[in-house]
Amino acid sequence: MTDHPIGLSIRDGVKVYPGTRALKSVDFDVRMGAVNVLVGENGAGKSTLMKVIAGVEGLTEGRIEMEGQAVSFSTKIDAERAGIGIVFQELNLFPDLSITENIFIGRERTHLGHIDRAEQRRIAQELMARLEQDIDVDQPLGNLRIGQQQIVEIAKALNEKARILILDEPTSALSQTEVDVLFRVVGELRRQGVGIVYISHRLEELIRIGDYITVLRDGEITGAQPMQGVDIPWIVHAMIGDASKDFPPRADTIGEEVFRAEAVTLPREAGGLAVDHVSLSVKAGEIVGIYGLMGAGRSEFLECVLGLHPHAGGEMWLDGVPIGPPDVSKRIDRGVALIPEDRKRDGLVQIMAIRENMTLSSLRRFTRGVHLSLKREAETVRDFVARLGIKIASSEHPVSSLSGGNQQKVVISKALMTSPRILLMDEPSRGIDIGAKAEVFRTMRSLAEEGLAILFVTSDLEEVTGLSDRIIVMARGKITGKFDGTTARMADIVEAAQVKKDVAA
Amino acid sequence: MSAIDTGPNGASAQNLLLLLLKARTFIALIVVFVFFAAAAPNFLTTANMIIMAKHVALNAFLAIGMTFVIITGGIDLSVGSIVGLCGMVAGYLLLNGVDLGYAWTIQFNTFEIGLITILVGVLVGVVNGVLITRLNVAPFIATLGTLYVARGLALLSSSGSTFPNLSGNAEWGSDTFRWIGAGSILGIPVSIWMLILVACGAAYVARNTPLGRHIYAVGGNERGASLSGVKVKRVKMYVYMFSGFCAALVGLIIASQLQAAHPATGETFELNAIAAAVLGGTSMSGGRGRIFGTIVGAFVIGILSDGLVMMGVSTFWQTVIKGLVIIAAVVVDQAQSRFEARVVLRQQAAMR
Numbered sequence: 001m002t003d004h005p006i007g008l009s010i011r012d013g014v015k016v017y018p019g020t021r022a023l024k025s026v027d028f029d030v031r032m033g034a035v036n037v038l039v040g041e042n043g044a045g046k047s048t049l050m051k052v053i054a055g056v057e058g059l060t061e062g063r064i065e066m067e068g069q070a071v072s073f074s075t076k077i078d079a080e081r082a083g084i085g086i087v088f089q090e091l092n093l094f095p096d097l098s099i100t101e102n103i104f105i106g107r108e109r110t111h112l113g114h115i116d117r118a119e120q121r122r123i124a125q126e127l128m129a130r131l132e133q134d135i136d137v138d139q140p141l142g143n144l145r146i147g148q149q150q151i152v153e154i155a156k157a158l159n160e161k162a163r164i165l166i167l168d169e170p171t172s173a174l175s176q177t178e179v180d181v182l183f184r185v186v187g188e189l190r191r192q193g194v195g196i197v198y199i200s201h202r203l204e205e206l207i208r209i210g211d212y213i214t215v216l217r218d219g220e221i222t223g224a225q226p227m228q229g230v231d232i233p234w235i236v237h238a239m240i241g242d243a244s245k246d247f248p249p250r251a252d253t254i255g256e257e258v259f260r261a262e263a264v265t266l267p268r269e270a271g272g273l274a275v276d277h278v279s280l281s282v283k284a285g286e287i288v289g290i291y292g293l294m295g296a297g298r299s300e301f302l303e304c305v306l307g308l309h310p311h312a313g314g315e316m317w318l319d320g321v322p323i324g325p326p327d328v329s330k331r332i333d334r335g336v337a338l339i340p341e342d343r344k345r346d347g348l349v350q351i352m353a354i355r356e357n358m359t360l361s362s363l364r365r366f367t368r369g370v371h372l373s374l375k376r377e378a379e380t381v382r383d384f385v386a387r388l389g390i391k392i393a394s395s396e397h398p399v400s401s402l403s404g405g406n407q408q409k410v411v412i413s414k415a416l417m418t419s420p421r422i423l424l425m426d427e428p429s430r431g432i433d434i435g436a437k438a439e440v441f442r443t444m445r446s447l448a449e450e451g452l453a454i455l456f457v458t459s460d461l462e463e464v465t466g467l468s469d470r471i472i473v474m475a476r477g478k479i480t481g482k483f484d485g486t487t488a489r490m491a492d493i494v495e496a497a498q499v500k501k502d503v504a505a
Numbered sequence: 506m507s508a509i510d511t512g513p514n515g516a517s518a519q520n521l522l523l524l525l526l527k528a529r530t531f532i533a534l535i536v537v538f539v540f541f542a543a544a545a546p547n548f549l550t551t552a553n554m555i556i557m558a559k560h561v562a563l564n565a566f567l568a569i570g571m572t573f574v575i576i577t578g579g580i581d582l583s584v585g586s587i588v589g590l591c592g593m594v595a596g597y598l599l600l601n602g603v604d605l606g607y608a609w610t611i612q613f614n615t616f617e618i619g620l621i622t623i624l625v626g627v628l629v630g631v632v633n634g635v636l637i638t639r640l641n642v643a644p645f646i647a648t649l650g651t652l653y654v655a656r657g658l659a660l661l662s663s664s665g666s667t668f669p670n671l672s673g674n675a676e677w678g679s680d681t682f683r684w685i686g687a688g689s690i691l692g693i694p695v696s697i698w699m700l701i702l703v704a705c706g707a708a709y710v711a712r713n714t715p716l717g718r719h720i721y722a723v724g725g726n727e728r729g730a731s732l733s734g735v736k737v738k739r740v741k742m743y744v745y746m747f748s749g750f751c752a753a754l755v756g757l758i759i760a761s762q763l764q765a766a767h768p769a770t771g772e773t774f775e776l777n778a779i780a781a782a783v784l785g786g787t788s789m790s791g792g793r794g795r796i797f798g799t800i801v802g803a804f805v806i807g808i809l810s811d812g813l814v815m816m817g818v819s820t821f822w823q824t825v826i827k828g829l830v831i832i833a834a835v836v837v838d839q840a841q842s843r844f845e846a847r848v849v850l851r852q853q854a855a856m857r
Contacts, residue, residue, distance in 0.1 A: 349725035
């Protein structure tokens with residue numbers, strides 16, 4: 001292997017957000033002419049690190065060096081000028097503009113003050129040809145499949161002629177052929193001396209494409225070395241470590257079956273099935289964990305259970321009785337409660353008070369006729385604040401003023417106030433710091449001991465093995481593995497969650 | 506507020522400032538009132554007070570309905586036209602009754618006329634609600650459409666002319682129609698009593714019923730509310746129906762006060778109603794607003810325009826001044842939200 005000079009390095013990088021330390025004294029090197037792979041669990045700090053390099057976020061402490069010179073990027077434009085391009089996980093595109101316009105947005109080619117359409121079009125066609133896409137560049141971007149849109153996002157970064165290119169989970173929406181094309185382009189860029197930072201959850205993919213690997217865990221680097229000799233068990237070990245997080249012990253409280261789903265299906269807009277004949281059951285006092293990669297259909301399955309999708313197929317029973325038509329408020333009345341993955345978007349009404357958020361699903365509890373008793377509402381809120389140990393100055397403050405962990409407890413309180421039979425939790429520990437995570441886990445366990453059935457979704461291996469009585473693995477909408485919570489091996493779970501190569505989108 | 510002190514003086518000064526900002530519309534009301542009491546002759550007489558209150562009431566009805574709509578994140582531009590249409594409906598029924606053909610005509614008494622007129626107003630609200638919740642038309646466009654349709658229907662009902670002499674007929678029991686606009690109980694006009702009733706009812710719904718809480722939740726985060734089991738579509742239907750109800754009341758009152766119904770009545774009333782709601786602290790992006798604030802806002806606008814008239818200020822200047830007051834109100838509102846968020850964050854930080 002030829003020598004790869006270091007193009008950019010971070011030394012003692014620290015990033016503090018209100019409530020959490022996302023990066024703790026991180027050293028990271030980007031080697032030129034090589035693929036620098038970055039891996040870690042959700043919330044480990046990968047995205048934060050990339051945002052720092054791309055100038056979207058500034059470091060709280062520490063420094064960034066390029067070719068021995070200290071640099072500082074206060075905006076994304078600064079970083080672009082220094083030759084750093086980034087393809088974000090979320091698409092930043094305009095569906096109603098044409099593909100060409102999307103590629104050139106913010107950096108239009110001008111000729112005497114007006115946009116040089118012909119030139120832009122020519123370059124866009126060249127880029128598409130290079131990415132082996134037979135697409136008309138004049139059509140609106142919204143016509144394309146998500147995977148093709150991601151290709152456009154990549155074309156946009158290529159167009160900037162970046163010397164360092166960051167790809168944050170670029171393959172999560174791509175089909176296998178598109179992944180192969182992307183890998184050829186990455187290989188070509190590497191030969192041209194571009195330093196590539198590649199983030200992915202798909203470990204086989206990383207081993208296939210990477211030259212160097214860096215593993216992040218809870219904001220710290222736990223492994224950094226050339227890719228030779230690295231295998232999946234090594235990566236999993238570096239991601240998870242030996243020391244277990246603080247999981248509460250399992251209790252022997254499992255009772256009758258509460259919830260059963262048979263052959264639940266959900267059609268995808270672009271065709272195919274987002275949830276593909278999923279059947280499972282949960283017993284009282286049992287915690288069942290669903291593990292899988294992003295896009296495996298896990299959240300969609302929970303949404304089907306809550307009745308959010310009128311087109312969902314299959315049958316479901318609660319306490320042996322069919323669950324009824326897909327109507328969210330009726331399902332909540334029946335005893336289904338969901339704690340959504342995206343607290344900000346789905347879980348909370350940010351501008352409402354903590355009290356109002358907690359009781360939003362269960363106002364009927366405090367209502368006689370039409371009259372809502374504010375006194376009884378406040379009493380119940382006080383009970384739940386004490387019971388779940390929520391740290392607040394006043395329950396009248398807006399919920400947005402709380403830290404992630406306390407916000408999550410407000411959402412859990414809201415779900416519990418409806419006296420559910422089954423609690424669905426989508427990534428219950430996302431975006432909250434370690435201490436608060438342990439508390440959320442303890443809460444889940446004690447709820448199960450009280451006889452609640454809990455079905456939770458996670459992308460965190462340690463969480464799924466540490467917390468679940470039973471583990472179900474999903475990939476591409478299907479159940480691909482079932483394990484016992486006490487005896488499951490992490491490597492088997494990871495293996496089951498991998499998307500097999502022959503299953504193209 | 507049980508503040509965690511950032512130093513005794515700092516905290517109390519901060520809380521005082523916050524209190525002043527929160528009470529700003531009320532303070533504005535007092536300032537406007539005191540100013541005109543000193544500057545305009547006859548301003549403080551009882552007769553003038555009652556006339557002004559009657560003026561304010563008309564806008565206040567519309568503004569209450571508008572407040573709920575805006576809290577859900579919508580807007581109702583059709584209220585002015587509903588006022589016109591409902592006035593015409595009342596006038597038509599009073600003068601002509603309903604002709605069934607074969608020389609049969611049904612005549613109505615005052616109560617029945619009031620009921621039918623209100624139903625028409627609510628029905629326009631239902632149309633707005635269906636357009637918005639079932640057909641996914643943006644509230645601005647849907648209610649702009651009904652604004653034109655309702656106004657056109659009002660004009661069609663009389664071919665553009667006025668229904669005059671709405672004094673009613675004792676034989677049919679409709680001679681009491683005047684009483685809605687001109688009568689009074691305990692020296693206070695009927696329309697003011699009606700306003701008190703509607704305002705208290707609306708404030709009660711907002712504060713003490715699940716529906717009220719749902720209205721705020723829908724405006725604050727529609728997706729989050731629906732995932733929490735709130736029936737978003739039903740809540741939206743209710744607010745547009747209530748807005749139509751309020752507008753129908755105004756149509757009735759005006760027709761009764763003038764004893765005539767003119768199809769152009771109520772033009773641009775919707776803008777005054779929006780202004781009153783915003784002045785009272787209702788956020789156009791939804792989720793925030795209070796009935797009491799809206800009433801105070803309606804009084805500020807009403808007293809401002811009546812007072813300026815009494816002082817002999819030109820109507821052109823009146824319009825300019827009204828606009829400036831509304832802009833100032835929103836600017837201060839933004840400052841308050843930012844300031845309040847900072848205070849809360851600081852208290853929360855002190856907890857850790």
